[in-house]
Amino acid sequence: MKRKNFFVLGAIAAFAVILSSCGGGSSAPAASLKSDVDSISYAYGVNLADQGGLMQYLEQSGIIQSASNIEYDYQMRIAAADSTQKEALQKEMRTKIDSLNKVNAPKLNEFIKGLKEAMKSGEDNSAYVQGLSIGHQISKQMLPQFEDMLFVEDTTKKINNNQMLSGLIATLKNQNTAISKMDANGLIQSRMEEAQAKQQAKQEEELKVQYQDSIAAGEKFLADNAAREGVVTLPSGLQYEVIRQGNGPIPADTNTVKVHYHGTLINGTVFESSVDRKEPSTFGVTQVIPGWTEALKLMPVGSKWKLYVPYDLAYGAQDRGTIKPFSTLIFDVELLGIEN
Known part of the structure; x- marks a missing residue:
């Protein structure tokens, strides 16, 4: 701060x-x-x-x-x-x-x-x-x-x-x-x-009472998802599924990466997509939500993973329009390269 x-x-x-x-x-x-x-x-x-x-x-x-x-x-x-x-x-x-x-x-x-x-x-x-x-x-x-x-x-x-x-x-x-x-x-x-x-x-805490149904839906989704074959659940609560595993270098905190991604809510609503824009995004590994930072530091370049991000590793209590407070998010993330 x-x-x-x-x-x-x-x-x-x-x-x-x-x-x-x-x-x-x-x-x-x-x-x-x-x-x-x-x-x-x-x-x-x-x-x-x-x-x-x-x-x-x-x-x-x-x-x-x-x-x-x-x-x-x-x-x-x-x-x-x-x-x-x-x-x-x-x-x-x-x-x-x-x-x-x-x-x-x-x-x-x-x-x-x-x-x-x-x-x-x-x-x-x-x-x-x-x-x-x-x-x-x-x-x-x-x-x-x-x-x-x-x-x-x-x-x-x-x-x-x-x-x-x-x-x-x-x-x-x-x-x-x-x-x-x-x-x-x-x-x-x-x-x-x-x-x-x-x-x-x-x-x-007051908002959690207001959005308790959304929180419960996200928790149930993640619990059910964790039981699926191929889904890995990390100690933080972040879940990922390997769609394609690359063999390039793995980013560190200090790196800037280029990615393609497609983000949805658990009901399938699309809130943001570089794939739809047909233009990859570039940003620092630590300049994104915690769930992304954690995943990027595990992904070799060339990989494509599906991330399932609990609200506390996403935007928490923030209201970001389509993304309401305490929303669990899903991302298809393709790591295209490390820029520096």
């Missing part, structure tokens, strides 16, 4: 100018990572400021001056320096960033006051409408959406606002964070992928 950024502030260009003056305090709550939820909350705050676009918005709006150029310049110089120069350059970089932080502090503190006030109250206040707009968006939209994605239906778990703000504010102020930006991004990414996998598994 490609990496994704789940936290981009899509409407950030429409956010209002920083509030004029408001209460609530501008210091960051102390980091206290006593639980898994605390860590996720803190990481979300760091990620929101660093990867979510908030820091960029503040820089582009002229609220703060960016430290990125300073860090980049010194990191390049530090990488090229010898051991005696590195410490001096790091100290010089820190001094310049501290100086910049002091310049940024007044307006940034005002912004943080409004942000914290919005997170605390969660209610509109006409005197704070412009200054609180980002805090309200986080509180009313982004956090609930993030919690729904992360915790799925576990309503007992909520993001710890104090830890989220602790990570966010420390990042905005260029302070040391209890979780690094890279680790925060990695933690959020991995937990979101886990949550998505759980959600997908839940949805698949």
Whole structure:
């Protein structure tokens, strides 16, 4: 899975100018990572400021001056320096960033006051409408959406606002964070992928109830088919029947192959056929459904096999038009050659 950024502030260009003056305090709550939820909350705050676009918005709006150029310049110089120069350059970089932080502090503190006030109250206040707009968006939209994605239906778990703000504010102020930006991004990414996998598994179980007749028909077909002479059933559940055995090389994962194929459902409905198109197809051995990949790595070039593919080695719960979820598929596959 490609990496994704789940936290981009899509409407950030429409956010209002920083509030004029408001209460609530501008210091960051102390980091206290006593639980898994605390860590996720803190990481979300760091990620929101660093990867979510908030820091960029503040820089582009002229609220703060960016430290990125300073860090980049010194990191390049530090990488090229010898051991005696590195410490001096790091100290010089820190001094310049501290100086910049002091310049940024007044307006940034005002912004943080409004942000914290919005997170605390969660209610509109006409005197704070412009200054609180980002805090309200986080509180009313982004956090609930993030919690729904992360915790799925576990309503007992909520993001710890104090830890989220602790990570966010420390990042905005260029302070040391209890979780690094890279680790925060990695933690959020991995937990979101886990949550998505759980959600997908839940949805698949619900679909299995809806398509239980199709699943049962496929299982019966494969059970009956396994008893036929000439049909080989592999440990994965894939079945094949040799129509013609070739004597050429056998493809590996890294190969690209040229094949002719004819695919049907167990009721005989044709869903795709290079034979009917009169044009062979070329693709990587691992760029097809798992049942095909497994079979291709057993077939010598010149072979023609009939494959009987259980749904879990085909398209699973996907709905692909003619191929409905949990469909068992049949393919005539002729391996014409290995392209590389």
